[in-house]
Amino acid sequence: MTSGERLWAPAESRVQRTNLHDFMRWLGEREGHQFSDYDALHRWSADEIGPFWDALWDYCGVTGSKGSRVGVDLDKMPGARFFPDGELNYAQNLLTGSGSEDALVFRGEDKANERWSWDELRALVSRLQQAFADAGVGKGDRVAAMMPNMAQTIAAMLAATSLGAIWSSCSPDFGEQGVLDRFGQIEPTVFVACDGYWYNGKAIEVSDKLAAIAAELGCRRTIVVPYLGRAGEVAGAVANGVTLDDFIAAYEPGEVRYEPVAFNHPLYILFSSGTTGIPKCIVHSHGGALLQHLKEHRLQCDIRPGDKVFYFTTCGWMMWNWLASVLASGATAMLYDGSPFFPDGNVLFDYAQAEKFTLFGTSAKFIDAVRKAGLSPKSTHDLSTVRTFTSTGSPLAPENFRFVYTDIAEDVHLASMSGGTDIVSCFVLGIPTKPVYVGEIQGPGLGMAVEVRDDNGRPIRGAKGELVCVRPFPSMPVGFWNDEGDAKYRAAYFERYDNIWWHGDYAEWTATGGMVIHGRSDATLNPGGVRIGTAEIYNQVEKLDEVVEGLCIGQQWDDDVRVVLFVRLADNIELDEALVAKIRKAIREGASPRHVPAIVIAVDDIPRTKSGKITELAVRDVVHGRPVKNTDALANPEALELFANLPELAPPA
Numbered sequence: 001m002t003s004g005e006r007l008w009a010p011a012e013s014r015v016q017r018t019n020l021h022d023f024m025r026w027l028g029e030r031e032g033h034q035f036s037d038y039d040a041l042h043r044w045s046a047d048e049i050g051p052f053w054d055a056l057w058d059y060c061g062v063t064g065s066k067g068s069r070v071g072v073d074l075d076k077m078p079g080a081r082f083f084p085d086g087e088l089n090y091a092q093n094l095l096t097g098s099g100s101e102d103a104l105v106f107r108g109e110d111k112a113n114e115r116w117s118w119d120e121l122r123a124l125v126s127r128l129q130q131a132f133a134d135a136g137v138g139k140g141d142r143v144a145a146m147m148p149n150m151a152q153t154i155a156a157m158l159a160a161t162s163l164g165a166i167w168s169s170c171s172p173d174f175g176e177q178g179v180l181d182r183f184g185q186i187e188p189t190v191f192v193a194c195d196g197y198w199y200n201g202k203a204i205e206v207s208d209k210l211a212a213i214a215a216e217l218g219c220r221r222t223i224v225v226p227y228l229g230r231a232g233e234v235a236g237a238v239a240n241g242v243t244l245d246d247f248i249a250a251y252e253p254g255e256v257r258y259e260p261v262a263f264n265h266p267l268y269i270l271f272s273s274g275t276t277g278i279p280k281c282i283v284h285s286h287g288g289a290l291l292q293h294l295k296e297h298r299l300q301c302d303i304r305p306g307d308k309v310f311y312f313t314t315c316g317w318m319m320w321n322w323l324a325s326v327l328a329s330g331a332t333a334m335l336y337d338g339s340p341f342f343p344d345g346n347v348l349f350d351y352a353q354a355e356k357f358t359l360f361g362t363s364a365k366f367i368d369a370v371r372k373a374g375l376s377p378k379s380t381h382d383l384s385t386v387r388t389f390t391s392t393g394s395p396l397a398p399e400n401f402r403f404v405y406t407d408i409a410e411d412v413h414l415a416s417m418s419g420g421t422d423i424v425s426c427f428v429l430g431i432p433t434k435p436v437y438v439g440e441i442q443g444p445g446l447g448m449a450v451e452v453r454d455d456n457g458r459p460i461r462g463a464k465g466e467l468v469c470v471r472p473f474p475s476m477p478v479g480f481w482n483d484e485g486d487a488k489y490r491a492a493y494f495e496r497y498d499n500i501w502w503h504g505d506y507a508e509w510t511a512t513g514g515m516v517i518h519g520r521s522d523a524t525l526n527p528g529g530v531r532i533g534t535a536e537i538y539n540q541v542e543k544l545d546e547v548v549e550g551l552c553i554g555q556q557w558d559d560d561v562r563v564v565l566f567v568r569l570a571d572n573i574e575l576d577e578a579l580v581a582k583i584r585k586a587i588r589e590g591a592s593p594r595h596v597p598a599i600v601i602a603v604d605d606i607p608r609t610k611s612g613k614i615t616e617l618a619v620r621d622v623v624h625g626r627p628v629k630n631t632d633a634l635a636n637p638e639a640l641e642l643f644a645n646l647p648e649l650a651p652p653a
Contacts, residue, residue, distance in 0.1 A: 004512060007405050008414065009435040019298045023059055038431050038443070039513065046449035049471050050074055053082060053291060053447060060294040060328075064088025064260070064287075071472075077499050078486065080472030083263040083287055090267050090286040091162035093256040094327040095480055097121055102332045105308070106353055108227070109198045109338035114500065116151045123253035124152070128159035130251040130493045134146045135221050136567035137189050139259055140166030142269065144188035146172050146179055146206075146213070147315050148197045150339035152225045152244065154324050156192050161267055161286070164259035165189075168269040171314035171610060172197045176209050177631030178610075180216055182271050185281050186481055191219040195235075196228035201338040207234045208627045213489035214238045223247050263287030264478055270318055273609045273633050280488065281481035284321075284424045285474075292425040292475035295446055301359060301415065302389050302432045305330030311361035311390070312340055312348060317611040318421045319361070319392065331358075345370050349377040356385040363393035364416075367400045368542060368549070372570070376407040383409050389390040390430065393612055395517045395535040399543050416441045418505065418517050422493070425475050427503065428466065428515045439539070440514030449474055450515075452507050457497055460509075464533065466521055467507040468500050476501070506533045523616040525554040527561050534597055534616060537565065540590035541583055546573045551606045552597065553620040555649060564623070564649065565597035568606050575602035601648055605639040620642050 015021055024041055027033045031051075035041040045052040050070040052526040057066055067085025074080045090623075097103055097118035103115040137143060143160035147153040147169060157167045170182060172194055183191070191214060196205050207230070214222040225244045235241035267286045271279035297303040309326040313319035314337075326333050334355060340348050340362075352360055360383075370377070377383060389404055389412045396416045404414050415430020418441055425452050431442040444450040449471035451459045480489045496502035506521040518533020525532040534552045541550045549567045554561040567583070569575060580600045587595050607615045610633065618628045622643045631637035 004510070005438040007401060007436045007438055010413065012432060015433045018302050019304065020300075020302065020431075020433055021640070023299055026059055027055060029355060030058075030629045032613060038433055042444060045446040046444070046471060049447055049449070049473070053474060056291060056295055056447070060291075062290065062294070072267060074472055077472050077494060077501055078476070078490065080476070081264060081565060082472075082474045086263040086287060087260040088263065088287055088290070089162060089164070089258040089260060090290050091125075091158045091256075093290055094158060094325065095125065095256060096328060098122070101306075101369050103327060104154060104333050104335060105355060106151045106335040106337075106350045108148065108150065108203065108336070109342050109347075111198045111338075112150075112227075114151060114208070121151070121155060121158075122256060124155040124248075124258050125158045125162065126253045127248040127251040128156055129162055129256060129625055130254075131248050132163060132165070132190060135190055137163055137165050140266070142186045142188040143163045143167055143190050143192065144183040144186065144217075145169040145192040145226065146174065146210070147194055147316065148227060149313060149315055149320060149335050150170060150225075150227070150337055151335060153192075153315055154335075156223075156331065157324065162256055162258050164261045164265065166266045166283075168271075169320070170271075170316040171316040172204070172206055173199070173314075173635065174316065174610060175632045176212050178630075179213050181278050181630065181632060182281075183213075185278070186269055188217060188219055191217055191222045192225065193222060194225050195231040195233075198227070198338050200342045203228050207237055210234060211238050212253055214241065221247070247254065248442045261286055265476055268321055269481055270321070270424060271611070272421060273611075273615075278630065279633065280492070281355075282421060283478040283481055285478050288474040288476065288478075289321065289424050290328065291366055291472070292323065292423075293322060294328055296322070296327055296425055296429065297329050297331075300426075300429050300431065300445060301390065302413070303310050303331050303359060305333040307358040308355055308385075309359045309361075310334035310336070310348075310352065310357045312336060312363065312366060312382070314610065318424050321424055323361075336482065340366055341369070345373045345375050346377070346380065349381045349383065352383055352386060353381045357383075358385055358388065359388045360386050361390040361392075364391050364396040364400065365394060365549070365612055367391060367404065368397065371400060371403045372545070372548060378407050378409060383412075386412055388413045388415055388430065388432070390415045390417055392419075392426075394614075395519065395539070396439075397539040397542055399539075399564055401436070401438045403510060418515075420503070422477065422503070423473070423475050427469060428517075435512075437510070437512050437514055440510050440512065440516060442514050444515075453497065453507055462509060462511070464506060464508045464518055466496070467503045467505040467517070468497060469503070470500050522555075523620075525552065525561065525563055527554065527563055527594065532563070536591045537563075537587055537595050537597070540587045540595075541565065541567065543588060543590075544583065546570055546579055547583070549614070551605060551614050551616060551619060553616055553623060555620075555623055557598075557651070562598040563595070565600045566606065566619070566643070567600055568604065575600065599648055601646065603639075603642045605636060605642060607634050607636055607639040609633060610635050623649055
């Protein structure tokens with residue numbers, strides 16, 4: 001449980017200016033609903049899901065036709081359908097602007113600095129749309145991309161989805177097998193890739209990998225986008241390869257044509273992390289993604305036309321899809337590709353100051369790394385335009401909540417968020433009209449009937465349990481690709497509890513109405529039969545200056561489970577008895593005696609997924625001598641070798 005320490009509260013004048021306050025006023029005028037505060041609004045939105053999402057469509061001015069019905073079977077999960085008679089197009093709702101104002105701004109380390117106006121973006125989308133159509137891309141076809149987070153990537157996505165095609169992407173640092181494990185399942189018609197990318201100041205070549213992937217996928221066209229200046233050379237070595245310039249050379253910019261599609265027509269295919277097997281292909285819809293993102297952007301993050309919205313993400317993480325959707329609110333999407341620490345840890349704050357970000361989004365690990373690097377952006381940068389600072393990817397530790405306010409920005413809405421690829425959005429996130437308390441996500445999103453349930457399936461508060469959602473919501477997946485009878489889809493979310501979405505997070509409501517995520521429930525530790533969330537241990541150990549990060553697993557031991565903590569230490573620090581004692585003391589006092597690890601081991605690296613999440617389950621498999629099924633899903637698979645056959649973990653003879 002958190003301390004209830006309040007870090008920030010919005011001034012009343014600020015509350016009055018929020019979109020959320022305006023939405024409540026609008027509901028009163030239109031529907032006669034009067035809500036005293038956010039909690040009352042949320043209760044209505046979660047109980048009356050049909051009227052809420054219907055009202056949101058109108059408030060946000062969605063372009064399209066709602067049809068005659070708001071929903072059918074809205075008491076069933078799976079099975080509920082929102083706006084079953086509706087038609088719209090996601091791309092049409094994103095290409096809202098025109099003129100010379102910025103739609104996209106891109107920085108690629110110190111190698112690229114580009115600005116794209118709405119007219120320039122629309123022109124490329126038009127040319128790509130025509131070229132895609134002539135290459136045989138139509139409604140329901142897949143367009144896959146292995147691309148950096150650059151402007152051309154968003155343009156290609158908009159062109160594909162404007163035709164009713166389905167977009168899927170990953171970042172270019174994926175290995176050959178990792179790309180094929182994903183795109184090989186969905187059989188794309190066209191493949192879009194870069195000629196290489198920059199990371200940590202180095203040019204990273206992809207030509208050999210790209211040639212092998214293209215040969216295996218057998219797409220009609222592989223379009224090579226220039227970044228390193230080698231597009232022609234790379235395209236010439238790839239089956240059916242063509243440079244982007246050559247691909248669109250015959251087409252003049254014109255009006256973008258939008259294919260009307262059903263609300264639930266597939267828009268995106270996203271992939272699970274793939275660390276426990278071949279990645280699951282999670283299909284999301286035009287209407288579901290659009291409505292959910294509009295709600296989160298405008299009401300939960302207070303994004304307005306003309307805002308400059310940044311999220312540090314790659315094209316293999318759902319936050320890229322979330323970031324692209326800010327165009328639907330008339331905001332500028334601020335793109336960055338490369339290392340967030342090249343040439344040093346100030347690079348993203350330099351970008352924020354120069355471009356006057358209004359929303360700065362990043363991962364909890366980045367905030368922790370900035371703190372441990374001894375940086376204080378508040379002292380070195382003017383971040384006064386940043387109204388909202390968001391964090392996701394893993395639980396944000398309490399000391400990093402404080403660090404944001406002491407060393408990044410004093411008067412900022414810090415919104416920790418949690419959801420996932422499964423819903424391409426959030427269950428719990430920021431609320432711009434409420435205070436921020438240390439270590440707490442502020443509350444559930446509108447329209448999301450979030451609960452915490454105990455092992456017997458009963459709702460609980462003030463205790464740890466499983467995070468669930470008890471009513472449908474539009475951004476539930478359409479299903480999994482090639483999943484006969486939805487068997488895998490049902491098994492993933494609906495087998496634990498009947499007619500309830502089980503998310504797999506170990507969570508707890510706080511006394512202030514916020515939530516703490518204690519980690520993934522499938523990584524929960526069970527020493528002596530007591531459930532312990534790994535995040536509770538990380539929150540304590542990562543406070544220590546000597547520790548850069550930790551990873552915790554439960555090891556089967558003597559007919560029970562013992563807690564094993566691996567730590568990556570700061571430079572020139574050794575794990576001696578004194579430091580082990582200090583780590584154990586911090587965990588005992590900050591968490592509980594049950595959280596104290598039986599053994600602490602120093603390692604040089606900790607394996608993580610491409611989106612930066614540590615992989616507890618993969619390490620647990622290695623420690624127990626089990627094969628890791630898909631190491632291509634990892635950014636640094638070689639790190640797994642550090643956990644194999646450790647003498648400290650060998651069972652007694």
